[in-house]
Amino acid sequence: MLNVNGLQVFYGNIHAIKDVSFYVEEGEIVTLIGANGAGKSTILNTISGLIRPTVGTIEFLGQSILNLSPHKVVRKRLVQCPEGRRLFLQMSVKENLEMGAYTREENDIEAEMADVYRRFPILDERRNQLAGSLSGGEQQMLAMGRAMMAKPTLLMLDEPSMGLAPLLVEQIFELIVELNDSGTTILLVEQNAQMALSIADRGYVLETGSIVTTGNCADLLNDEELRKAYLGG
Amino acid sequence: MDFLSYLISGISLGSIYAIIALGYTMVYGIAKMLNFAHGDVIMVGGYMSFMATTHFGWPPLLSVLFAMAVCTLLGIVIEQLAYKPLRSAPALAVLITAIGVSYFLQNAALLIWSANPKSFSSVVFLEALRLFDGRLIISGTTIVTIIVCLVIILILNTIVNKTKVGRAMRAVSEDKDAAQLMGVNVNKTISITFAIGSALAAIAGVLLCSAYPILMPTTGAMPGIKAFTAAVFGGIGSIPGAFLGGILLGIIEILGKAYISTQLSDAIVFAVLIIILLVKPTGLLGKKVLVKV
Structure with missing residues (x-):
């Protein structure tokens, strides 16, 4: 459904995203996890058209959405719920x-x-x-x-658990699963790796602009190094 | 009775400032820029109406519509050519560009219509109102100006608060990126704002020249600055603020002229602005933004 290939993004001289490729299949929950500053939000904003990549391709439902303005991306039912909520x-x-x-x-x-x-x-x-x-x-x-x-056909959620009490986090994640069950494909960006991996099908681990590990969530949850780095042992 | 008469003149002049200030404040609220060429669009509106009535012999109402159409187009063109390429440029670059556009319009008018003042004939043909056995006379232009201003405020308020376009405007004003993520076309919204502001400037131009019937390439400059002051006075970005600021400024100016000094009236207006901003830096109705984490 969503195919991101060889994505590179620069902020001035800073190489924020270095050759990132990933995909999301219809009906999946896919999560991008990683520490603060790993480039997760940059990737979502690039898909949404708010940031222009230097190199790379982004395809949604078989069509390139690379140079579409943000408001046109939304019309393809590819919707982002941005970090920090950004309500009016x-x-x-x-x-x-x-x-x-x-x-x-x-x-x-x-x-x-x-x-x-x-x-x-x-x-x-x-x-x-x-x-x-x-x-x-x-x-x-x-x-x-x-x-x-x-x-949305594909909903991109950027840190929906940020700053919330544990009970609320659970409620939000339940809702994400429900939305997915009713047919919405989800791309979930999270710092709360444990939670994200517990509901997602597949995950990608991002470190300073590159994908370092990927796999099924069950495998990622059992990955020794990953446990140490992101899941608190 | 004199006081009442001055007060009404003040409200009338203030209505014109308010209509101009609305353009400043809407553009500022949505594009986050001060369009210093706004005052000169007023002048263009005045000349358009003047040409339509004296050269083409059109009826007054049609001349107003013509002025509005031309100014709307002018506003959109200015935005596309001068400001849109600077969307991500520093605010100072945009400000200097706006001043450049202002000079460009004044000098273009100088080339086309020369520096000789044109005497504008009022587009209002309404009998003056005589009250208290003729001791208080309110001219037709004054009445029409106040009514037009009220109607504009009502229409704008409805557009901004009750329609989808208005919601998009408020969304862009508050958070441009978030608005885009909702599917709002920011460039289109900014264009619409410029179009509305410029159409209002045309109306203001016609009313201004009807009340003070001397038309020159610099006609719009001073009212433009005053209306900008009014917008800041009321709280820039706020529509009710522009209205309130405009009316108050008009009253202060006229009463200042009447009771203190004609020469000093402008100084009084700007002194009041400075005092208000010292006491309340966001202006009278300026919004405080509350953020909750």
């Missing part, structure tokens, strides 16, 4: 959800809106409140809900 804090909860469905017909989004409110009753209660007034956990729910409103 001065808009209401409802307006944020409507922004998530920006590429869709306005009278066609009721079903998803109802679905989001059903999953997160707290958002329903606060639908007219400003997103900026929500707690961190509620904001993450809203960010997930906003991404769902776009009806």
Whole structure:
């Protein structure tokens, strides 16, 4: 479904992504794990079209999306839920959800809106409140809900567990599995490697801009070196 | 009665400032740049309306629509040619470019229409209102200016708060990258903003020249600066702020002229700005951004 090949990205003189290749098959949950600064977000932003790569190809559903503007990438139902949530804090909860469905017909989004409110009753209660007034956990729910409103075929999640209490992290990961079960392919970027590997099918381990290990999550979880480096022994 | 009359003139002048300030504030809010050529688009609007009525013999309303159409197009062209290539350039480069565009427009007008002032005939043909046995006379232009300003505010408010385009504008204003990730075409949104701002500038130009009927290539410069002041005064980026700032500035200017000194009125206006910014640096209705982690 998504094929990234020989990707190289420079930030000025910094070689941020060095020859990264990976793929995501339809129906999978694939995770990119790695420490802060390994280049995970850069890869997602390059796929979304916010950053232009120097070298490499990116294909989605058999078509190159390399030079598409971000708003055109979204229209292909390749949606990113960015790091740090990036909600519109001065808009209401409802307006944020409507922004998530920006590429869709306005009278066609009721079903998803109802679905989001059903999953997160707290958002329903606060639908007219400003997103900026929500707690961190509620904001993450809203960010997930906003991404769902776009009806993605492939959803890229950037650190959905960041800064959340363990209970909330579990809730978010359950939701990711549910979304995947209902047909959404997931590309999950995480620092919480243990959690990510426990729900994903396959994983790629990123270190300073290169993929160092890849494999099935079961194998990665048993990898001695990986355990030491990312999973706390 | 004098005071009331001055107050109404002030509100009327302030309405014009408000309409111009709306253009400044919307462009700033969305493109994060100060379009210092905005004042000169007003002047172009004035000349377009002048040409339409005196040279083509068109009716006043049509001349206004013509001015709006030309200015809208001009605004989009300026944005595409001068500002779009600088989207990721430092703010100072964009600012200097805007000043360059301003001089370009003034000098182009000088070439086309010469430095001789044109006397503009008002596009408003409304009987003056006589109140209190004729002791208070409100001119038709004054009435129309205030009404037009109110209508514009209502329409803009509806567009920005109730429509999809408006939501996209607010999204771009708050977080350009996040807006793109939602599928918003940022360049198109910025173009629309310039188009709206320039159409408003045309209306302001016609109203300004109807109230102060001398049209020169520099006609837009001072009202442009004053309206910019009004936008900052009210809180740049805020639409209600531009309205409030414009009206207050107009009232302060007229009352300053009437009761303190005609020569000093501009100095008073800018002094008030400095005081407001010292007390409240974000302007009267400027937003504080709250961030929660």
